[in-house]
Amino acid sequence: MPSETEAMLAAAAGDLLDGEGGVARARARRDAGGGLDRAVWSRMAAMGWFSLLLPEAHGGLGLAPSDAVDFAQEIGARIAPEPVVAAIAAQPLLAACGTPAADTLLARAAGGAAVICAAPAERTDDGPGSAFQGLAFAPADVDVALAFDPPNRRLLALDPAEARTAATVDGGTLAFLADGPDAVLVAEGASAQAAFLAACDVQRLLYAAELCGLMARALDMTLDYMRLRRQFGQPIGAFQALQHRAATHFVDVRATRALVREAGRAFGTQKQSGAAAAAKAAAGAAALRVLKDCIQLHGAIGFADEHDIGLYLRRAMVLAASAGTPRTCRAVFGTARAAELDAPLPRHAVRAAGPDASQAG
Amino acid sequence: MPSETEAMLAAAAGDLLDGEGGVARARARRDAGGGLDRAVWSRMAAMGWFSLLLPEAHGGLGLAPSDAVDFAQEIGARIAPEPVVAAIAAQPLLAACGTPAADTLLARAAGGAAVICAAPAERTDDGPGSAFQGLAFAPADVDVALAFDPPNRRLLALDPAEARTAATVDGGTLAFLADGPDAVLVAEGASAQAAFLAACDVQRLLYAAELCGLMARALDMTLDYMRLRRQFGQPIGAFQALQHRAATHFVDVRATRALVREAGRAFGTQKQSGAAAAAKAAAGAAALRVLKDCIQLHGAIGFADEHDIGLYLRRAMVLAASAGTPRTCRAVFGTARAAELDAPLPRHAVRAAGPDASQAG
Amino acid sequence: MLRPETDAEAAFRADVRAFLAAAIPDHLRDLTFRAPPQDCMPWYRALSRRGWIAPHWPKAFGGMAASPVEQVILLEEMAHAGAPDIPTQGINHIGPLLMHFGSPAQQARHLPPILAGDVIWCQGYSEPGAGSDLSALRTAARRDGDELVVNGHKIWTTWGHHAHWMFALVRTSSAGNPRAGITFLLIDLSSPGITRRPIRNIANDDEFCEVFFDEVRVPLENVVGAVDDGWRVATALLDRERIQLGAPAQALRALERVRRLAPLADAGLADRIAEAELAVETLTAAFLDAAERFAAGEDPGAESSYLKILATETTQAVLDIAQDLAGPLMAARDPVRLGAPLVDMSEMFLQARRLSIYGGSNEIQRSILAERVLGLKREAR
């Protein structure tokens, strides 16, 4: 049951995004071939969105990641195309670094002037013949991406505009971040690594929440369609085979949301990384499962671009791939769980500072 | 489309098994706590069942494994509890060995006096603390089990009565065969290994066929029930959600049967081992999938032992576990396929003699 | 459970764990089936003496008024320790129902023996012609003075042949809507005229039975609620029942099987094991969420059908993974120890077929969700 703060935040997010045009913005950006709407970004910044988790001492709201779960669901429900979650994770990361370089970046990020995102480790070890040794993927339209170089334990600030890119199915662009001459060293060592891994955890939790919001709304759209669309003289929602599939998706959506909320409660404990990965694994897989069948339940119109349901599927693919695919996240969770099972009671001590090796690769 | 020989064989199998009591035999054996009905076994032997694949020069019928696919389906449809498939595979194996020990065993097997089965390699590498280094599993009620010892390339004749055993869910008993002082060396070397692996292929193909027959009959029983059983004033087969699941199972049954027949055609070519494993993998997985839902579609009566459908599920578990689980068989098939894809044209040369390393472990 | 525990919760867990380590009799540990009541009643009574037999009962009725978190701690520790599955019809079903619909006399008479483990209850809903469609039931009771006289036939009665009492739905009127004219009745199974026949299930256990009623006389004081108003009483029971049907009790037991088989896994199965852990963690979160809402006064209503689907299908999915892990021994009925882990899941796999059939089949639950929660209109017939 969400607290008042959570509910207020979520309502404000919904209001702002609906006021800006709702789902139509996702379509418009796709049609325009990507690019960030800086005016919208500034309004989001002015509402304090990106400093939700920044400690109050640094001028932020000092909220816990779990306070932002409902907020992120509202973003997902409207498939807002901005990298909000990555920006939210960046500010506490920079604050934790405490280096002059980090402070400078934090100042640039604070007012929304610069779009600064944490880019979770997705190092691709390409093997022989590879032209690329990447650190991470980031949205291409941000100003600064923060990526971590595990072997050297260095947190780097990189300019995605300098990177190789590829379009994504939601109309966005992905930059493949690599170390290079333009990289700026932000911080290094174990504490930088711990702060970066915590930022990854935040992203996994909030992307999971975004996916929950997305699939819940997609299912609602599908149920609306099933109540209206008629075939064989009846609404298609009257057909039991479709009813039972819709019920299965309802179970998926509800259960995933409960898991994501529960994972939020693990933040600040030893279980944080495992819980965040569990939430992201479950939400990514459930969203793909549900969305594929939402298309099918819509029939031909679901396959047409003019209906929004296809935008939801494409956004789900992007979010499911962000900050760890379902498989990657299951592996992180599985490793964390196995370690827990080997540990003696009490299982639930407050989390010790320090990096979680399972996530560094 | 089955040939006349195949159809005759299959019809004769059905007649004999129906005459002996059909499915009731499986129940009776389960209730009696296992054990082989030697009288039935002798009648099967008298019909030539176990020498179907034995070369004519040795007094067999000299048929190809594919000729026995329909025959094995009829056995599966009636969940006959005898180790017919393992016995069918044993005779050509013994004939191929050509050693005095093999000839002696073949003579014992021929009349049905001795129950001799080939036991596919299921070597369990138990790791530290294990009390058992097994070669294979075999039905406990056979007289002689033929198992292969890969590191030493020795084909051994073992007495399951001397082995550790465990009951299986169909009321049978499984013996864990291990090398020991009572083992008789039947043959050794590369040719013995090739003959043994070919016997494994035969078992995989025919177990797959047995599973096809089993699941097809189970689905028929379920459809009968759906047409008769009424709820909410209608036959439950009138409910669309159940109709669509039944249709899905029909697809599974038909497609698996086509694959098994197709796999039979690969015998004698390079693709034999991969094809046999593919058939077994698909049939094992499909049978478990279909049978679990056949129980569900029967509702409470499906969970009651008095209905035969539960006997079908339990037999499916045993057959799916025999001569390679679905996962094991997928691995064999996947490895064979990967090797094929690397090979240049022509892909389909006649199979070279020699062991297939993918199956030896 | 992913959330951190309070000091009190952690202490409770340690307490439970220590108790379970000492108190579970060896012959009842790690069973893969529901042992017959006579075997596990000593364990039931041990839990009862410790005050942990009725976690979700309010203190006023002798329960422990456990929070949802404490309930999950109990379930996790019981699964981990291999505690046996106890008869739950009294604790989870008729007990809570009597707290809401029973008369003070009924409560005083029936609740204490449930807590003490002196009386075993069974549920008499299903009939040969009325499974998922309970409104079609035909076991009838006619009024005769201060008594109802019952004739008919119940089936699929879990532990019916071991139970002392049955709560049943019987038809007291055949006028009007088939859901009207049904009465909720408490029946003493030692009454004359009752015949019980055990039914073997597909896992070869006599876990349920048929119960035949021939002129069985039941005092009117054993009616819960009013005569002819049993459908309402039973439906409320079904809704409450569903919350406990959604507890991760079976799923955690299944997961324990997976964990014990994990040393047999090759690299290709690591993802499947993580799937099993994730599925059960998801169910646990869903149960906590629903139980907390329920505790806070929300009506579980039809929506809680989702928990029953989730809990039962999660258990089955986890046992499919256990089957993969067991490899060639997946069909072994006897427990087999080849290496370190004990392979022992086929019976639990077979028993789990029941979960999606009983307690309102999952087909019925999906239809309830679709019609009452998702607003998908049923076909006109």
Add this chain to the structure above:
Amino acid sequence: MLRPETDAEAAFRADVRAFLAAAIPDHLRDLTFRAPPQDCMPWYRALSRRGWIAPHWPKAFGGMAASPVEQVILLEEMAHAGAPDIPTQGINHIGPLLMHFGSPAQQARHLPPILAGDVIWCQGYSEPGAGSDLSALRTAARRDGDELVVNGHKIWTTWGHHAHWMFALVRTSSAGNPRAGITFLLIDLSSPGITRRPIRNIANDDEFCEVFFDEVRVPLENVVGAVDDGWRVATALLDRERIQLGAPAQALRALERVRRLAPLADAGLADRIAEAELAVETLTAAFLDAAERFAAGEDPGAESSYLKILATETTQAVLDIAQDLAGPLMAARDPVRLGAPLVDMSEMFLQARRLSIYGGSNEIQRSILAERVLGLKREAR
């Protein structure tokens, strides 16, 4: 294909492979979508010149009368070589239909241009109010002398804006059963009164369109079969169509994606790759079995609905595996080459959503199977 090939079949395979290696233009190789007809007609014509454009057509009509095995060889080699997907409405649908139901004049006029690649056909069945329920169609044709005058609106017409001709179902009578009074009509899309509007699909391609008819005059000689008898003609077409809808064309293309991504797999994905190979091998076997029975004179009938379900869901399952293999790049729309393999499956994944919707949705196919093959009685309404 698991069976051994005869010498002639092996030679055919080598021939096909050599031809494909040389003949596929680079810009058409390895496409993950169906290229617009104007792009791929040169390739269509190249296949036509080689005599391989109509494998399953009889020789009498200019086809190659290929055996099922030869058809599979062609499909396997085309997928392996990355050959583009060509428009198939002429080859697979209206061509075979005209061979059975067309007049000699219709056959002489329409079959040669299909073979030559000079005329592109599209199918005009679906309407905004008649998707899965074709009998609800409302596009109407009234008799006027030697002509039918068509008014109405078709939708989801694949390549409708690139096609020269449409075969359509139109309503010529509204009396009686909704399936009566439908006529099967060949419509020249250059006729006055036709407006076409492309519709973008979820993969961002203009693959289909809407077609509006405003007083479009079609000569009576373009009716296939008799006026008002179109349902029978079209239903026969649907049955035949399903055999080709069950060919492993798309599934093999999807499998090729999996094979190319396989070098990215860790040990945990080996089983998934084997699953993909096994699924496509199963489909291939099912297609061969059905095509051989069909070739031997069996009527595919309703039972062949199973092939359509199998083929489309196999393709989708294989692309789910490709998605797992692509890992963090599963959402990349641009092909990405990071290491050796090219990651390029998201468009095919999106396009594949269509497969279970079009050609008679898989829901319809399941209902057909249940009712006509499995004998499960439909609910009275």
